[in-house]
Amino acid sequence: MELLLDQTFAFTLADVRKNILVPFRVDRDFDHLAICLHYGPKAIRDPEIIMPQIRKCVKTYFPAGYQLTEADMQEYQELFNFVTLSLDKNGEYVGCAHRHPPQQILTISASGSSWGFAPTAASAGDWRAVLHVQAVVVGTVDYHLRIYGMERGEQDAEIPSL
Known part of the structure; x- marks a missing residue:
């Protein structure tokens, strides 16, 4: 398991309807990517x-x-505060997670990806997560995004919690 990205954000009302671009580089091939996100408060x-x-x-x-x-x-x-995520690889759209749970682990791999994402090899290249700030009710929404390159046999349960 290799940590590829670890970034935090603080969204406010000024960020609603904005797309936050989060580029990251994958330098070698992996079995799959694990995209871990958590934001709050939710309700x-x-x-x-x-x-x-x-x-x-x-x-x-x-x-x-x-x-x-x-x-x-x-x-x-x-x-509800609501932030969604989409993913691109080398300029090509991979998919999106337009889901409400404030904590998620999404999988990207050639053999099958999480619902909403095309099966895509977790290979070397230029990747980009895009955070879509849909709603901030009041104050600040804290958002934490981690992306891991995972080897064959490594499980989501091994990922440190956010």
Whole structure:
């Protein structure tokens, strides 16, 4: 197991709708890549924070004049921070993980990759992760990204936790 990238980020409201390019070099062939990510906080539950944002979204995305009922307001107990990841190899799109879990391990290999990614050899070349900041509810979202080159037989369970 070889650590290829270990980077942290702090995203704010100013980063929403931005794509953060994270290039990395793989100098030799591996059996597979393990992309480990963790971000948080995931859920924001404070009504004083989320209710004004929900009202703003209703004005923006719902038909003019739409009013939230009390029952509607009870449905919205939390809002989520959300950061997704896509991957390129030598300028070619490999795939994306548009998933909500705030902690993930994604696998990239010629014999099969995690859902959303094409089977792709974990070979030497210029790679790029792209972090897509979809939502930051309030404050800062801390994001940690590690990418490992894994040898045949090495398992995800051997990867140090973030």
